Amino acid sequence: MRNRLTRSTAFRLAGFVALIVTLTNVAIFTALYFSISEQMAAHLRAHVDEVRKTLIDVEGEESEGFQELTTMVEGHARVAQSDEDIYFLIDQTEKRLAGNVASLQRFDGWRTIPWEDLKLVGNWSSHRASDAVIGRWTTIRGGYLFVGDGNGDIRDAQRLLLKGLLWGIGLSVVCAVLGGWLLGLKAQRRIVEIEEALDAVAGGSLERRVPRDSGADDVDHVAALINSTLDRLQRLFANLRQVSVDIAHDLRTPVSRMRQRLETVRAGPDCIDAYKEATDSSIDEIDRIAETFDALLRISEIEAGARKAKFVDVELNALLTNITDALEAVADERQHRLHPAQQTAGPVVVRGDRRLLNQLFLNLLENAIVHCSDPADIRVELAVADGHPVVRVRDTGPGIPGDEREKVFRRLYRLEKSRTTSGNGLGLSLVAAISELHGATVTLSDNSPGLIVEVRFTQS
Template identity: 40%
Template sequence: MLEQKNIGPKSAQWFSDHPMLMEKAASRKSSRLLRSTPFRLALAFGLLFILAFLVAGIITYQLLKRDLAEALDDSVRETYSVVASTYSPADIEDLVAAVAAYARLNNAEDSIFLLSGEKGKRLAGNVSPFAAEDGLSTIEAGDIGQKGDDRIRILAGTVGGNRLIVGESFAETEDLEHIALMSFGWATGGIVILACGGGAFLAARAQRRLDGIERAMSDVSAGDLARRIPLEGNGDDIDVVSTHMNQALDRLSALVEGMRQVSADIAHDLKTPLNRLKMTVEQAIEQGGRGEDVQTLLIDAREESDRINATFEALLRISQIEAGARKARFRPVDISDIMASVAEIYGGVAEDSGQSLDFTTRPASPCMVNGDRELLTQLFVNLVENAINHCPPMTRITLALRAEDDGFSASVSDDGPGIPEAERELVFRRLYRLDKSRTTSGSGLGLSLVKAIADLHAAHITLADRHPGLGITLDFPAQYQG
């Protein structure tokens, strides 16, 4: 029981106490090795290499064997004809002498010579008479009463009515074949070691890098978003894939960080109106308890909850726009036309606050882009409303539109207080408002929505200082030529 509780590091001692578990671990490791692609490739390549070498070796060996056999036949034929040429029809003595001389000079184990006369009587030679068919044939040394188990290649024929047999042992040929076979065997051994060793080395190298990727990805899955795949720096395919995966991880962690930021901001910023709502309700309860009129407080509470509701709706709307589903509704629209109607509708509002609103520069022809008319209208409305709300009376608000080489440049500018450089990026964050605007109405989502709509239309947005005032420029790409 005690042992089971101790789930500490699996030391060698621990494993030796648990032989079955050790076996399991070893078999897991080997099955992992068998499933590893680099190992399989190396194994397949190694086997193929060895097979190719064996096939080449066998072919070479067979050719060599054939050549050696032919050479032996030629040699036997040549010796036979040299011996036979000593025969002259006049008398047989020369032939007998020649055979006797050859038989004396040669060991019967290497070469045999036999001349037999009528009834098989031996006239000369180094072996006892034996019967052989005409032409080339192979016999065993034992068949003719010789020692050893060598084979002999013989040529038999009739010369002047006598039987002449000349033969050569295969021993030398077989020695050569044996040497060839041995060299081939050693070479095969070397090749096997080389193929296995080289394969294992290359497989281990590739496996090490795959393991690096696996480790990095499992760390990322476990929540370590800052983890990246280590690169070798040689620009090979694994490096290229790893670079792409690292880029995807960069983007992922930026998105997750953004989401975290947004959620934190939202939770933080919604606390204030919710607290306000709670305080109003508590005050109403208190006053109600004293029998006082709570109507005004309830109306306040309803307005506050409406505002909270509106904020949530705006947040949802921004998320939906960011999700990109509205792209399916894109149609060719004329931005010039949209800006003109916004200027017309808000001209009166600006005038009421003592400001002026003009659509100054406008190309003569329509400025068509592929987009969502309703969203683009909302974008310009938000910008114009901001200028009206955040600028004092006497401010001049100007809308302008210019056709560029690669699209259209639309701008909304004013000569109001502007946005300090340090806050120009921050104002696009959800619920972000400048401190001085806390007293004006608004939720801090107007510019977030503008950014989401601009991104959806692939429009680049820039905030600039107009000295004095704010200039917001939107560069729409020429997605649609009308």
């Protein structure tokens, strides 16, 4: 259980948010720490410079000025014993004249001197929060003057910043952990819902779906994709069950006929002609069954998309002309009139498999010729709409009822429920599979009377 907790989205999100907030706070407080410390050090140096210039002005140009400076430095040193200010005056031979330190080596520029390196003079009370003195030497007319001040204010500010940093990090980490944990729990709950839905589907409940959230976040987008996949999976299983039932139904009739025919021949008198007739009839039934399975395998191969590698530029103008010319005699035999294909002025080209496209339009025209019982007009139109090729097959036959137009694309589905007429119900299924392979859509509409089949290519 603990291992699952540490691997959960809630735990990891909370830890990640806490880490980011902590690093951000550390970066902000580090910048503030050095910035404020530098500003306060600059103020301290400015204060030292102001005191130093005041003392230098006391020396002036008068002969007694240096003595007056010595007296003032000594007075400042006595007052400053408990106040961190450091004064030290030496003559040109570096002899100590006044100050609150016994000795101090001269140096150039500013320097930070730890308290333990200073040889203090007198009884000093414990200094403030400082741990060092910031000061510099100044060359004067009678010798050298050192003025310094403790860095107590800087240290106080630094300690305050560090305390604020610790409190800030502590509070922000607590808030980040709580916030991250709550957000993570929500995400974890969504993940659990997805797991439960997928487990239910794996157990056979194909109607189960992942609950959607009104937030429309990334997880909700994933849930929508999963639901779409499950919808398609459910349709595929439904189609598979329907195909299985239709195959069983389609095979039962011819198999029963073959059995009845063979039993009749076996029960009757021995006659070579009767045996031959029964055998020929049975072979015809087997051939029709084999054609059905061949068509099913062809549809499966097309839906797999393996033939896309053979796509070439196909000119629809010549393709439709050849098909209408080939089927004109067949239409005449059934007393239908198949008009020449109506085409646009220029060539219309699509990327596709020539044989499959030929099969697609051949099936559409053959369906129109076979299912139009009365003498009918059949027309083929080729046009370009919105930059996409469109092929329409119109007939004046009985048409297809509106509630049946989606069903006729299912495999082995036939409007004639008794299945006594010829055909296997795979013609329009093959049309739909070829159209989908070529990025085309097939729609059926009313021709009043008759049917309009439109194939619209949407991919170039």
